[in-house]
Amino acid sequence: MTPEILSLAKYLASSRAEFTLSEMNLYLSRKYEEKELYKILKPHFYDLDLVCDAHFKCIKLVKQPLPADESVLRELEGLFKTPRLPARIEKLVESYIEHSCGKDWHTGETAREIRENIVKQKEEYWGGKSQYPKIRIISYLLYHFPVYFCQYQYLLLDLFRSGLLTTKMSILDVGSGPGTITLSTVDFLQKLLGIYSKKNIDVKLNIKIDTIEQAQENINCYNELTSSYLSNETDNASITITEPFHAPAGAAKPQEDADLIVFSNVLAEMSIPPVERADAVERIASGSKNLTIVIIEPADLVNSTALRVTQRALVKKGFNIFSPCTLIWGIGCSGGNCWSFEEPGNIQVPDFMKKIARTEESYRYINTDMKFTSVILRKDSQVKHAYRAKGKFVRLANLKKHVGKRVNIVASVMSGNLGDEKTFVFKVCDATTSLPCYAVLPSYHMNDANRSLLEAGYGDIVEIFGTLIRENKAFSSYNLLITRNTAARHAN
Template identity: 35%
Template sequence: MSEQDVIATLKHFAGRKPVFRLSEVKQSLADERPIPELAAAIEPLLPDLDLTLHARDGDYDLVRLPAPQPLRPVDDARQRQEVFLRSPAVPDTMQRLLEAYIEKKTGKPWDDPVVLDRLRNAIVAQKSRYWKEKSVSYKKGYHVLGYLAYHAPVYLVQFEHILWQLMEDGLLKDRMRVLDVGSGPGMVPLALIDLLGRIGGGEAHLFAVERSEENIEAYSALVPPAAEAAGVRVTVEQPIGADLRSLSMDEIPDRIDLMVFSNVLSELRQMTVDERADLLARLAGRLADDGTIVVIEPADLANSTMLRRTVRAALDRGLTVYRPCSFIWGTPCSPARCWTFEQKGDIRPPRLMRRLAEGPEAYRFKNTDIKYSSAVLRKDQRTHCDYRVPPQAKFARLSQLRRHRNRRINVVAAVMSGNLGGAGSEVYKICDGTAASPAYAVVPGYLKGESREVLQQTPYGGIVQFYGVTVRYNKEHDAYNLVVQPETRIERVSADSGADSC
């Protein structure tokens, strides 16, 4: 009896009724195996069929699971997660798993001076290569350990911020299939495991693609034990060992609810923007109809602008940007100079990082700040913000700023950065999807009150309306500053402005 025959039979029964008996399946298949043996054989197939198995009266009930619902925190879990994100740190359980893995790989205590020196050397080498080539290799053992010691803590917490935003937007399900593309040693699944453990609900089936054997080894040593220790309902599959450039779509599970590319596309240096967009589009074919793709890249100029160009090319292949871009004039953007990123509060350094930072040049080994560029993509046309500038509204497009130099105008745009200013002034990157030259909202240091507070409180990607800002041209950077004056009025776009959400 082939597996495909079994799957087809289970689908047939599940399509007819919500609960059926395993003995019925056995009879239909003419399978001679005892009921318990047949149950053990089909159990691994059930998550993909949205079925569950329950023993009853010497037989088993096969129960069709209800449709997944948006994931929501239970009881006081929201407060717990918000407290965590205000002062985040790698959970102690995960720190111990990492330390144990280092000891297994090196045969020495994790804080042995020789081990620490070798980790420092690996970190310095990685950072040097990154700034020269904007890419890092994690093929050798100490390179992976160096990554786990220096980069991984920030990436884990960074993705928890992203997961929390996805949950707040209703994009996470209480039962979901997750694919981490180019998973490395598993920071994305570890972040999800930590979140599910803290909010006290939800279940996930985790898949991964990774080409490095060293990373796969680390993934296997960290992710399944973390899921077990957290007591969450998470099934962890062995990563698919494959290179993304030659990956067959047949190797990828379908009906994926959340697909993640974390610091992956920037590593495909030999691929053009169009080829990266093609890869996104191909893998989107494995998404559930209401599935989500998250792409994350470092916040530096080269990688951030590459991400925006790739996302723009993905729009031509049928995908939709859910966040952060909103295209409020109804036209696609030209992102050649779109350098924009998010910044979150620093993490508390874990034990290993603190030990590495002891001694001279401690700054080289302490990595606690969270800055990243990201995009959330969908294939069902759903967007976070559906606001469009009304036809008769008296707002200037950012593409027309050259006509309004030194004049006061009205503008509507998304706030695409935190405060980039200094010496008292506040500066925010803004975008309306039309500008070829970068534009910034500038709040002078002497200006106090509501205008400053509105921009401070506007979340990344939030839409604001500026009434009476002065246009100044910055010739050195070929950019425009929209200077907020005492008489300037700034308002957040809301449902009153014709948007269901923003």
């Protein structure tokens, strides 16, 4: 890189709304091909605020929220209705497996070894610790990667709806593993750009993705998958993926001016108590002002409740919960022991998963169930639902006084249906109590007045009028019986 090229690009980027790379030759001491200039400047596009297209026309980018009008949103939501790995990613993962383990990886001794690792990895992972020597990354790609890739796009959709995704973004993927979050983000943004272009909405993107990862073999896999994926340039987008920072997250320095930091299935792997994990998050986040933090963990009891402990420790440090929890009465969440997760459904089985599952007990190698616990945090008091309760409702913390009576309550729906088709059961929470509360709707009581309970999404707020309170002493919990005389309505 000659300093002359960079300083000229800086000058042009600061003084013009657009220019072509060939124009640079008017001012340089020697002539360069446009392609050469593009290659030299590409790693600097993010800092220069430039997006350069296939014709080498460079445009100065203004940072603003990505337009999320109704028609764009509907189309984007439509794309995620049948969640699956995109064909290109599926192919990429399968070729990685093939060249790591040979073309016949899904038969014979290699397949046996991989299957053994998948089972072992599941056991260790739920136990909260995991090592990734060599074949482990293959097992991870085959078993965990597809679901984690797809479920993250649900959270991205939420960030997009709320205006938290912008045209210029610095993203940090902590504990990146093989690149699940990085690849999922790029795929999401490319789909979005496709929709903009179809609708003739002129949007350009300038994205930089940094990573912190402690395992070298995962870094190797990350580098290979992301560089192959990005080898096709995307028009209207400059996407820079930097070399992963090889270190434990606890030792990483604060990330400067990040817009989005993602901890996906990594905090539970840190061998420190959940409260102390908040220190690592806070330190990494301390260099960024206008930041969104996304933390995702598995939905099982141990990891899910641990995330809520970390979340509360982060709130004490000055972060606010954007979603899924709403402080309905304006007071901080007192709920310890909170087990709440979302279940957006199943993904389609990728071909490579089908191949490794062609054996006895194939169900052991099929993983399609999206089920996760997450929190989105901000520091500027922005929240997804700004709802506040007014006097006509009973706080869940006060239910003891109302057992056997009909009362009005307002709460967030904090689970999918935990019951069955005969009796719908939803965990509900208003952030005033740590005792679990469940709205219980027998199907024979369902009618137009109370049906909206079923239609509420995870974290949505419902006002419930005339619910009968029952105490479940055996489980130290309360049931809020919804009968045909109970009305429920959305409140966010």
